[in-house]
Amino acid sequence: MTKSPKTIGHYEVKELIGKGGMGEVYLCYDPKTERDVALKRIRPEMHGIPLIRQRFLKEAKIAAQLTHPAILGVYSIEENFQDLFYIMPFIQGKTLKTLLASYRQSKASTIHLVRDFLTICHAVQYAHSKGVLHRDLKPENILIGPFNEVLIYDFGLAEYADMNEESFDDMPVLKSHPDLTRVGKIVGTITYMAPERILEKLDSVQSDIYSLGVILYQILTLKHPFKRQSVKQFKQQAQEEKILDPIDVAPMREIPPLLAKIAMRCLSFKKEHRYQNLKEMISDLEQYFEGKADWVFAARLDPKNPSDWELQETVVLKQTKDWAIYMLSSTLFPGNVKLEAHITLEKGSEGVGFLLGVAHRM
CATH class of the missing domain: 1.10.510.10 (Transferase(Phosphotransferase) domain 1)
Structure with a gap:
């Protein structure tokens, strides 16, 4: 097992905390800023492979360009003939x-x-x-x-x-x-x-x-x-x-x-x-x-596509055999009104929804 180096650049190595396909990550102390940092460097046996170096460097540059609170940032990238590594915040989580x-x-x-x-x-x-x-x-x-x-x-x-x-x-x-x-x-x-x-x-x-x-x-x-x-x-x-x-x-x-x-x-x-x-x-x-979880998106309907509206063709009122799109008023339907719907869902259907608007005259 390869021993961890004591220093990488001016960073003092505390311990190896991770190792992947291309790189290895160390917990280090930065004496210049007096803080702990995470240092990721290319694995020594891959250092001399140009295409691997290119990919490792690309990873570092992409992460460095993404400045978002929920993306682990990059403080600096350091490259020379002997080594290639970059510095990140150390988060103990x-x-x-x-x-x-x-x-x-x-x-x-x-x-x-x-x-x-x-x-x-x-x-x-x-x-x-x-x-x-x-x-x-x-x-x-x-x-x-x-x-x-x-x-x-x-x-x-x-x-x-x-x-x-x-x-x-x-x-x-x-x-x-x-x-x-x-x-x-x-x-x-x-x-x-x-x-x-x-x-x-x-x-x-x-x-x-x-x-x-x-x-x-x-x-x-x-x-x-x-x-x-x-x-x-x-x-x-x-x-x-x-x-x-x-x-x-x-x-x-x-x-x-x-x-x-x-x-x-x-x-x-x-x-x-x-x-x-x-x-x-x-x-x-x-x-x-926001607590609005009762409405669940099932499908997007296209008003220009008749097949999306086939339900309208079969919805009728029991006595009038007319379309179930009505403006109800006290003169047309005196007293209480009850709308009853009998629905048959075809194979593959996920559900049905109703929108009922009631106008109240003051």
């Missing part, structure tokens, strides 16, 4: 992955974590506004601090929205460093990846939204929405993958219907059925916190 594991043991409610999840969504929305896709959103890349700090970190797989997977996946050097990528040249964590990323290698805002949906599902149920063993297995069974409603998966956890609906929409197989941007998703989450 726990990852969301660790917290969820503890909740599985205690069986306590996790609804309060939804507010932290909303903070995460705002941070990802900000990254998207800067043209950055995270591409590896998962609980272990989310840090929760002791003073309610909520931070996304590890932009090692991040790309600008106009890039594609080939920007790094097809590098020949990966053959000698298989821990830097995934089977089939797909980077990311398969259990958090949108179907189109696995099947077509396509990244988009909607693929990050899918990953957020997996995280929300886990917060609500403390379970994963599906089991994926490998890229090969998913490709063979993609169309058969079924995701159960969180309420059905964890009926004893009293999951609010609106939150379950948000998670399920994020996890739609086709990206056009998901939220098209974080603004839409955040709006629904804020609706929950």
Whole structure:
């Protein structure tokens, strides 16, 4: 086992706190600012590989450009012929992955974590506004601090929205460093990846939204929405993958219907059925916190499409056989009026809603 260095640059190394495919993270003391910092440097055995250095440097620059309270920032980037590292704030907290594991043991409610999840969504929305896709959103890349700090970190797989997977996946050097990528040249964590990323290698805002949906599902149920063993297995069974409603998966956890609906929409197989941007998703989450969770979005109707309004063609009043669109008045219907509807839902229908306007004459 390689011993940790005593110093890196002018930083005094306290301990190694993490190690990944490309880099290693140390808790260090900065004597110039007299504070603890987190230092991430490229692994020594990869220092001499230009393409690995390029990717590591790109990760640091992307994180440095994202100045948001819920994104772990970068103080500085230092590069020379011997070393490449960057400096971040040191936050003594726990990852969301660790917290969820503890909740599985205690069986306590996790609804309060939804507010932290909303903070995460705002941070990802900000990254998207800067043209950055995270591409590896998962609980272990989310840090929760002791003073309610909520931070996304590890932009090692991040790309600008106009890039594609080939920007790094097809590098020949990966053959000698298989821990830097995934089977089939797909980077990311398969259990958090949108179907189109696995099947077509396509990244988009909607693929990050899918990953957020997996995280929300886990917060609500403390379970994963599906089991994926490998890229090969998913490709063979993609169309058969079924995701159960969180309420059905964890009926004893009293999951609010609106939150379950948000998670399920994020996890739609086709990206056009998901939220098209974080603004839409955040709006629904804020609706929950405002106590307006009784109205749940089911489908968007197109007034120009007759098939969206077939219900009107079958709604009649029992005695008059007329359309059920009426202006009721005391002269037309003296006394109390009762409207009764008998509705038959076709296969695949999710529900029906009524809007009744009552005018009161003073």
